Amino acid sequence: xxxxxxxxxxxxxxxxxxxxxxxxxxxxxxxxxxxxxxxxxxxxxxxxxxxxxxxxxxxxxxxxxxxxxxxxxxxxxxxxxxxxxxxxxxxxxxxxxxxxxxxxxxxxxxxxxxxxxxxxxxxxxxxxxxxxxxxxxxxxxxxxxxxxxxxxxxxxxxxxxxxxxxxxxxxxxxxxxxxxxxxxxxxxxxxxxxxxxxxxxxxxxxxxxxxxxxxxxxxxxxxxxxxxxxxxxxxxxxxxxxxxxxxxxxxxxxxxxxxxxxxxxxxxxxxxxxxxxxxxxxxxxxxxxxxxxxxxxxxxxxxxxxxxxxxxxxxxxxxxxxxxxxxxxxxxxxxxxxxxxxxxxxxxxxxxxxxxxxxxxxxxxxxxxxxxxxxxxxxxxxxxxxxxxxxxxxxxxxxxxxxxxxxxxxxxxxxxxxxxxxxxxxxxxxxxxxxxxxxxxxxxxxxxxxxxxxxxxxxxxxx
Numbered sequence: 001x002x003x004x005x006x007x008x009x010x011x012x013x014x015x016x017x018x019x020x021x022x023x024x025x026x027x028x029x030x031x032x033x034x035x036x037x038x039x040x041x042x043x044x045x046x047x048x049x050x051x052x053x054x055x056x057x058x059x060x061x062x063x064x065x066x067x068x069x070x071x072x073x074x075x076x077x078x079x080x081x082x083x084x085x086x087x088x089x090x091x092x093x094x095x096x097x098x099x100x101x102x103x104x105x106x107x108x109x110x111x112x113x114x115x116x117x118x119x120x121x122x123x124x125x126x127x128x129x130x131x132x133x134x135x136x137x138x139x140x141x142x143x144x145x146x147x148x149x150x151x152x153x154x155x156x157x158x159x160x161x162x163x164x165x166x167x168x169x170x171x172x173x174x175x176x177x178x179x180x181x182x183x184x185x186x187x188x189x190x191x192x193x194x195x196x197x198x199x200x201x202x203x204x205x206x207x208x209x210x211x212x213x214x215x216x217x218x219x220x221x222x223x224x225x226x227x228x229x230x231x232x233x234x235x236x237x238x239x240x241x242x243x244x245x246x247x248x249x250x251x252x253x254x255x256x257x258x259x260x261x262x263x264x265x266x267x268x269x270x271x272x273x274x275x276x277x278x279x280x281x282x283x284x285x286x287x288x289x290x291x292x293x294x295x296x297x298x299x300x301x302x303x304x305x306x307x308x309x310x311x312x313x314x315x316x317x318x319x320x321x322x323x324x325x326x327x328x329x330x331x332x333x334x335x336x337x338x339x340x341x342x343x344x345x346x347x348x349x350x351x352x353x354x355x356x357x358x359x360x361x362x363x364x365x366x367x368x369x370x371x372x373x374x375x376x377x378x379x380x381x382x383x384x385x386x387x388x389x390x391x392x393x394x395x396x397x398x399x400x401x402x403x404x405x406x407x408x409x410x411x412x413x414x415x416x417x418x419x420x421x422x423x424x425x426x427x428x429x430x431x432x433x434x435x436x437x438x439x440x441x442x443x444x445x446x447x448x449x450x451x452x453x454x455x456x457x458x459x460x461x462x463x
Contacts, residue, residue, distance in 0.1 A: 053458035083159035097148035103133035128319030150296035157289035164461035179445035283459025384454035391447035398440035
């Protein structure tokens, strides 16, 4: 008797030692790309020890009307609500995984009626409480619980992604409304100026000092401004409707302030230290999501390994019954039953081995995806910074161009009034001025959009 007990004990100790590694915790081992932001001198020179991503969105967007819109979007947006529900669902699954360590208790009453030949009916019943308890000896339940927590954290990160993107989209649409208002204001001023030019040319034609073709050309140009004004009003309506969809409200007018006269945008007062790559990794929710996906895959692989080891379960039964071994006894007596069971997989048609291989491959794939996520993040930061730098350079050029063209238009118009310049010169001057003014306004929006993109790319907008 001693030899079998010794063998059983030795096998048990071996299995326990083999299963110790199944309780290991996840550690990030995926290689990180160097120079995630790129190696351009302009990008590297802008690196700092702090990051605009640490600024809350209320501090970043100081316009009170924009803050109201963002608050409304965060409260009503359908996609964000779906993300919130996904978090609550994964939280419920995590709670269930945590409770899996506890025994399960069921009340399962059972009754029957039996009759044999001409004998009278006999009844039997059992009123038991059934208990079952899976012993987590080799980490199966532990790894499933940790994987469920990783899923929960992924849902939280996905919600942060939707949250940040919603703030970004709302702000961009708000600034687009402002720049369209600015362009409509420019077109309205141009409409007034060109109408004066047209009236002047008509007077010259009536006095025989100009040709009818000059009047027709100036009128056609004047009408094109009217058409652009109509298109701009339609664009404003379209952007307002887009904001209403974000806010989950019917189409309506969106209140906004007038476009700021700051050199670049309402956000230009913010300094733009980009932050180090490590800071970006800590703040961006998509990178944290990718890391938690790797964590889930790691624990799924651990659980797949645990399937090779035996499972141990305890079950018990306690209650009252009037059926003792098939003999009906009345009144009932106490029923007690305890069972311990160990199940060691021997041949499962290759499913256990296949599950482990699938889990390992999924983990390998997610490691590659994690690295790609970091690379994509650096690319987004690089693109946003490049857009901001270009918009800054162009703004100075556009501002000077508008000044020069306005002077040229004013001088040419005076020459035309005195009959010393042709309508073509005036037409060219005023069309060039309008194009430059509209381009300057749009470039200001491009700068604001680049700053917002940079803010989000560095992990801002999540708080």
